[in-house]
Amino acid sequence: MYKVKVFVTLKESVLDPQGTAVKGSLHALTYNEVEDVRIGKYMELLIEKSEQDIDARVKEMCEKLLANTVIEDYRFEVEEA
Amino acid sequence: MYKVKVFVTLKESVLDPQGTAVKGSLHALTYNEVEDVRIGKYMELLIEKSEQDIDARVKEMCEKLLANTVIEDYRFEVEEA
Numbered sequence: 001m002y003k004v005k006v007f008v009t010l011k012e013s014v015l016d017p018q019g020t021a022v023k024g025s026l027h028a029l030t031y032n033e034v035e036d037v038r039i040g041k042y043m044e045l046l047i048e049k050s051e052q053d054i055d056a057r058v059k060e061m062c063e064k065l066l067a068n069t070v071i072e073d074y075r076f077e078v079e080e081a
Numbered sequence: 082m083y084k085v086k087v088f089v090t091l092k093e094s095v096l097d098p099q100g101t102a103v104k105g106s107l108h109a110l111t112y113n114e115v116e117d118v119r120i121g122k123y124m125e126l127l128i129e130k131s132e133q134d135i136d137a138r139v140k141e142m143c144e145k146l147l148a149n150t151v152i153e154d155y156r157f158e159v160e161e162a
Contacts, residue, residue: 001116007123022146031142035127038147042088042123043103046116048143061112065103 003081004058008074015041015051040072046048046081054078083128084162085139089155090121091147121153127162135159 010016019037026034043066047054058076067074091097100118115139121140122149128135139157 035128040123042121048114
């Protein structure tokens, strides 16, 4: 079994209103040292071992479903679990 | 400046309908080797250096705003940026 951690983040050039809202709330709570907040998604997949290449399969899943590659970047880490 | 990466995940005992839906979609796309999907949040904070302890400050932010500790776990990594 593999444990795959996928991180999906908005591209730098894309506005992140959710992050801006969270930054505003942190400032309201007196955490004024926070300069910027960007919010993304974190996914953990448990994947059965097969003869197929795990990196290629996960890349396909990201491109097809897990990330919107027009506005988002993704990266992932594969661990044996 | 610090770059802080915060990972917020649902506790093991909490149902994750979003993850279940994504797993269903992956199976529909013929990725049947996917056994389980859990979805969480990933946040990147840029924080100004100050004389206060960065770990303690970020822990407070997580407890107060970024995570709902009743149903979610969080962890974070601090890097110099």
